[in-house]
Structures are given as structure tokens and as C-alpha cells.
Amino acid sequence: MTRVREDSTTPPQRLTGPRCPCGTAIQIIPGKRTRIYCSDACRKAAKRALAKLLGTGEASPAEANPDRRLGTTGESATRAGQRPAGEAGEAKADTGGARSRDARWTLREGIQRVTEDKGLKGCGRSAIAGGVGVILNGGVAHLAGVATCGKIHLCPVCSAKIRAARSEEIDTVTAAWQAADHGLAMMTLTLRHYRRMPLGTTRKRERGGLVGIQHDAWITAFGSRAGKMWQRLQTDHGIVGYVRVWECTQGENGWHPHFHVLLFTDRPWTRDRADAFEAATRARWIRSVERAGGYRPNDRGVKVDVPRPEDARQFSRYLFKAQDGKARFERWTPGGELARADLKQGRAGSRMPFEVAEGAAAGLADDVPLWHEYEYGAHGIRAIYWSNGLRALLAGLVELDDRTDDEIAEEEVGGDGVALIPAETWYGAVLRHRGRSLDLIRAAEAGGIGAVRMLIESWGLVWGIDVLDPPEIPQE
Numbered sequence: 001m002t003r004v005r006e007d008s009t010t011p012p013q014r015l016t017g018p019r020c021p022c023g024t025a026i027q028i029i030p031g032k033r034t035r036i037y038c039s040d041a042c043r044k045a046a047k048r049a050l051a052k053l054l055g056t057g058e059a060s061p062a063e064a065n066p067d068r069r070l071g072t073t074g075e076s077a078t079r080a081g082q083r084p085a086g087e088a089g090e091a092k093a094d095t096g097g098a099r100s101r102d103a104r105w106t107l108r109e110g111i112q113r114v115t116e117d118k119g120l121k122g123c124g125r126s127a128i129a130g131g132v133g134v135i136l137n138g139g140v141a142h143l144a145g146v147a148t149c150g151k152i153h154l155c156p157v158c159s160a161k162i163r164a165a166r167s168e169e170i171d172t173v174t175a176a177w178q179a180a181d182h183g184l185a186m187m188t189l190t191l192r193h194y195r196r197m198p199l200g201t202t203r204k205r206e207r208g209g210l211v212g213i214q215h216d217a218w219i220t221a222f223g224s225r226a227g228k229m230w231q232r233l234q235t236d237h238g239i240v241g242y243v244r245v246w247e248c249t250q251g252e253n254g255w256h257p258h259f260h261v262l263l264f265t266d267r268p269w270t271r272d273r274a275d276a277f278e279a280a281t282r283a284r285w286i287r288s289v290e291r292a293g294g295y296r297p298n299d300r301g302v303k304v305d306v307p308r309p310e311d312a313r314q315f316s317r318y319l320f321k322a323q324d325g326k327a328r329f330e331r332w333t334p335g336g337e338l339a340r341a342d343l344k345q346g347r348a349g350s351r352m353p354f355e356v357a358e359g360a361a362a363g364l365a366d367d368v369p370l371w372h373e374y375e376y377g378a379h380g381i382r383a384i385y386w387s388n389g390l391r392a393l394l395a396g397l398v399e400l401d402d403r404t405d406d407e408i409a410e411e412e413v414g415g416d417g418v419a420l421i422p423a424e425t426w427y428g429a430v431l432r433h434r435g436r437s438l439d440l441i442r443a444a445e446a447g448g449i450g451a452v453r454m455l456i457e458s459w460g461l462v463w464g465i466d467v468l469d470p471p472e473i474p475q476e
Helices: 040-054 097-111 118-122 156-179 209-221 228-237 271-291 309-318 334-339 353-361 367-378 390-394 405-410 423-430 436-458
Strands: 131-137 140-144 183-189 239-251 254-265 302-305 384-386 416-422
Touching: 097 156, 097 353, 097 436, 131 423, 131 436, 140 436, 156 183, 156 254, 156 353, 156 390, 156 405, 183 271, 209 254, 209 271, 228 239, 228 271, 239 353, 239 367, 239 390, 254 367, 271 302, 353 367, 416 423, 416 436, 423 436
Parallel strands: none
Antiparallel strands: 131 140, 131 416, 183 254, 183 302, 239 254, 239 384
8 A cells, every 4th residue: 555655764754745646746826726636537536436435325525425414324313213322333342333333423423513511512522632543443443532521321422332331241240140049130210200390400409300309219218318127128138239220211291210220139039029029119119209209109110020030041031121012032131221221212202312312413492402401410310320339249250340431431442543633634624524523434444544545635635744644653
């Protein structure tokens, strides 16, 4: 592959002027815009090659996605038909491939136009080291040197990375726990809610709304102010710890925040034991919700699921039911049910938060204030909470992931450098145009440095001046 700067005995020099991809020098005429290609033949050849590499047909890079409307992925957004937000394509891929990755990047770009969160606005945009690198690792490309927000509730890109790591960890510990002849059960706690009820917040001096009621009720029923009766109930039923996950949907009856609580028991439960525990916890939950100022939960306010003995190794069958009401035996796992809110679909008539974000990014008048309400309400809420002492107990069975959410989000897996984009070019020529950062990733995955250079030059930039070859790492 031909490089812009050839090795020689003299120090490498930048090109003295623009050149066509074929290598022909471009004449600079004062007062006129500098041409990118030396002839129409070169322009058409580059256009066809780039379209083939990016898989966009015969359209030029600027025309490749004419309806790059925020929140869309080539399909029309829908309010009732729920689609998973997707997860994969970052360095540690999960499922869905590059298409899901592209959808997350596009959604993040759309949310950044309407968000009121400063951290989310700069995620994937702010250069932190004077320049941005395009890195290729095993056929998967990513950007290095850009800031990440690590906001699991708000950012579709960071959320996918964090939830994938947390899901993998939960699946590992649950498998080891069951292999040691212990038991698992899933408790779901919900509230009665109506469209007129605000989501609220848990912020100091502003605590209120549904999430305020939800967390106050948790504290008095199962948390720090639960008292000895809760401790006795755990002892009587052999509960050694739990993992609590916060989740929220939005639908015709307004916001629906709820908890999924994965219970770790010393022995597998029978259905009778689960029913007895459900009855006891229901009474505590109802009493605590009413004390916190909420409406009295109905009989479905507390639900406890356990696997049958023959299905102990496929506990996922009992964790989540799809929209048709049938259990997905092969699809869901404990980690997926608990941690992967970004992959879930809302039940009929309800939406997951990132589906609300799609509407907000597309400019739907009803969804923009809903997204702002969710941003404010989700602030400070723990997505995943481990009970005291449980991680120390599980550390004796498996190796746990002790990284914080920020560390997971900002982790760079390394790879081979494809291009180095100085900060001036990054802000002036890439971020100013919607979708160009994603186009860089796609070009690197499609054809490496050659495709990236072709894309860069199609934007009217000069390789070797506006965009540089990646720095060579000295050999030891």
C-alpha cells in the first residue's frame, strides 16, 4: 500500500500541495476552489469504489444517507412497535453486528441535539489528546482519544458497553452459584402509576414523584430502614444476598419505574416457598409504598419467579416474557434480564427509554419533554446495586469485574492505527457534518487505510496535511 510519506534518509516532509488519489498533483489556481480529483474519470472511479466499500450503492458519501434523520436507522420510527436499542459492534461485540452499532451511534448523535446533559453532549465528540485516532482491531474499528460520558441511563453507546460487561458478570456468577447447588429467584416490584404522575427525582431537596416513592418504599421495606423483620425474613428463607436493577418504561399510563431483584438463596426454592416469600414481601411492599405517598399496589405489585428443577440451568425462561406473553426459552439469561435494558422491548403500548429518545431525536413534540423528564429523573439512580457482602461471597467462586462504569465506557482495546485526525480537522471538518465520525469507522472496517483516505479526500481534505498517517510505534 502506497503511503503519503515515503521512507528516506531525510526527515519526512509533508506534501507541498494537494494530490489526486491517483498521485497526480492538483494545480492551485488563486481565487478558485482547489479540485479534489485531476479528472472526471478519477472522480467517478473514487465514487464507485467508496460506495462499494461502504455498502451504500452508487451514492456519494454526502448522498449515502440522504434521510439521516435523527433517531432512524433506515426504518421509520414507531411509537407502539417496540424495537430493541441494540448492542454490539464496539470493540467487545455482543449481538447485532455493525448495524446495531451504527444505530447506537446515530441515536447518540440525535440525542446530543436535544439533550440537556453536558456529559452526554460531549460523548464521542470532545478530543482529549489533541487529536483523534481511527483504530482497527480484528475487523472492528473504533475511535481513540475522544471523551466518553459513562452514563448508563442516557447514552446508547456507553450503556451498551457497560450493560454488556455487567450482563456477562451476572451470567457468570449465577452459573457458578447454581453449579454449587444454591438457588436463584427473581422478585419484581412495581407501582401503580397514571399518566398524570411525574417521574420525579431522587435529588436532595427535590425528591419526589414516582422514583422518589419507589426508592423511599425500598428503603423502608428492604433497605437500610427495613428493620429486624426483614432480616428475619431473609434468614427464614435462606436469602444470602441480592442484585437489584432499576428499570423504567413509558406508555399510555405514564412512567413505569420498577425493580428487578435477583435473589441468591442457600438452597433452590420450591414453588410453595416462593409463594410464601411473595406473600410476606407483598405486605411489606404495600405498606412501604403507602407510607412513601404512593397508591396502594395491586396483587401484581410483587411477583416472585423460580425455575423448575429440570430447568435450573435455563433460568432465563422464567425471567422475562415477550409481548405475546410466551416465555423466550432460548433468548433471555439472568444477566440479560437484569442488565440489558438497552436490548429490551417494551410490552405492548410501552416503550423503553431509548425508544423515547428515538422520538425526541426525530423531533416529535411529545417525546422531547418526555426525554428531558427522564434525563432529570434518572440522574443519580443506581442501575445495578449489589447487597452488602454478596460480592465478597461470590469472589470465592468466580473472578468479578471491579471496573467502574466510567472505566468500562472509556476502555480502549487497542489495535492498528489507520489515521490520526488533528483536533482542528476533527472539530472543523468532521463534527460539523452529521454522520462523518461513523463514516470513518465504517470506511476503516470496509477497506482499512485506503478506504479512509479515499473518504477523507472526498470531503475535500488533504491526506498528509489535514489528516495524518498514524504515528509509528518504535520497535524495541
